[in-house]
Amino acid sequence: IGPPSPCPLPSLPSPTLGSPIKREQKRIREAAVAIKIMSGSGRRITDEEINELVSKLQSLLPESRRRNTGRASASKLLKETCSYIKSLHREVDGLSDRLSGLMATMDSNSPQADIIRSLLRS
Amino acid sequence: MESKSFTTGNRDNPNTDLHGSKNMMASHFLRALFRIQQTSTSSSSFAGRSRRIRRAAYASMAYSAGARRAWSRALLRKLRSRARLRFPRRLSRTARPQRRDMDQAQVLRKLVPGGPSMDYCKLLEETADYIRCLTTQVRLMQTVMDSISSYAHHPMIP
Numbered sequence: 519i520g521p522p523s524p525c526p527l528p529s530l531p532s533p534t535l536g537s538p539i540k541r542e543q544k545r546i547r548e549a550a551v552a553i554k555i556m557s558g559s560g561r562r563i564t565d566e567e568i569n570e571l572v573s574k575l576q577s578l579l580p581e582s583r584r585r586n587t588g589r590a591s592a593s594k595l596l597k598e599t600c601s602y603i604k605s606l607h608r609e610v611d612g613l614s615d616r617l618s619g620l621m622a623t624m625d626s627n628s629p630q631a632d633i634i635r636s637l638l639r640s
Numbered sequence: 641m642e643s644k645s646f647t648t649g650n651r652d653n654p655n656t657d658l659h660g661s662k663n664m665m666a667s668h669f670l671r672a673l674f675r676i677q678q679t680s681t682s683s684s685s686f687a688g689r690s691r692r693i694r695r696a697a698y699a700s701m702a703y704s705a706g707a708r709r710a711w712s713r714a715l716l717r718k719l720r721s722r723a724r725l726r727f728p729r730r731l732s733r734t735a736r737p738q739r740r741d742m743d744q745a746q747v748l749r750k751l752v753p754g755g756p757s758m759d760y761c762k763l764l765e766e767t768a769d770y771i772r773c774l775t776t777q778v779r780l781m782q783t784v785m786d787s788i789s790s791y792a793h794h795p796m797i798p
Contacts (some may be wrong), residue, residue, distance in 0.1 A: 575771075596747075
């Protein structure tokens with residue numbers, strides 16, 4: 519991901535791709551304008567800042583998800599981000615289930631309890 | 641995932657006190673796990689214990705970020721109100737596909753604690769931190785999993 523481009527918003531797919539994307543573009547533009555007008559702290563939030571934040575989000579996605587979003591679409595990136603967060607929530611659920619299953623086999627004097635104790639100390 | 645991946649540093653943001661908060665997250669979570677294990681009897685339900693572990697996971701995430709972040713403050717409020725941790729919802733079946741024209745920022749607000757009251761810019765900042773914290777917590781849980789289950793398969797004979 520290169521430095522933020524000089525254009526005001528993250529560049530979006532060509533207009534030939536159809537109206538839902540144009541609606542997204544319009545929505546993001548409106549949101550950015552609304553933020554600039556209404557930001558209560560008085561701080562002017564620039565498009566560059568928003569670009570940078572979007573860029574930073576993209577860098578947090580795992581490689582496989584980053585491939586789905588080019589530099590092109592901010593809305594696509596948000597969608598991928600939402601999908602990623604949901605999958606992380608599912609992982610927490612799954613790991614909780616598995617830990618619960620493992621703990622069922624432990625009793626308080628088992629060596630596994632000692633492992634937890636030793637992980638605590640380290 | 642290798643168990644040592646939890647303890648290696650985070651390259652993404654060297655400026656945050658990630659090492660300190662990782663330790664806090666780990667010790668909080670492990671203590672909670674230990675407590676759950678001690679108070680769990682043979683008659684405890686699997687689902688109930690799983691819920692407690694899940695709650696401990698989100699609690700240690702929130703405590704590690706503390707009051708510094710809007711998402712962690714919102715999560716702590718939720719946990720302290722002792723309400724059932726309905727957020728985030730357990731996805732027991734595949735979610736309905738989103739309408740194509742739904743505003744993705746709105747979807748994101750529902751996923752990040754405290755999201756609904758954030759403006760777009762704040763939402764993006766908080767989301768980044770929330771994701772970093774979530775991935776750290778997941779790695780922590782995987783590390784604990786690996787430690788316990790590898791022990792179970794290779795028990796030490798005294």
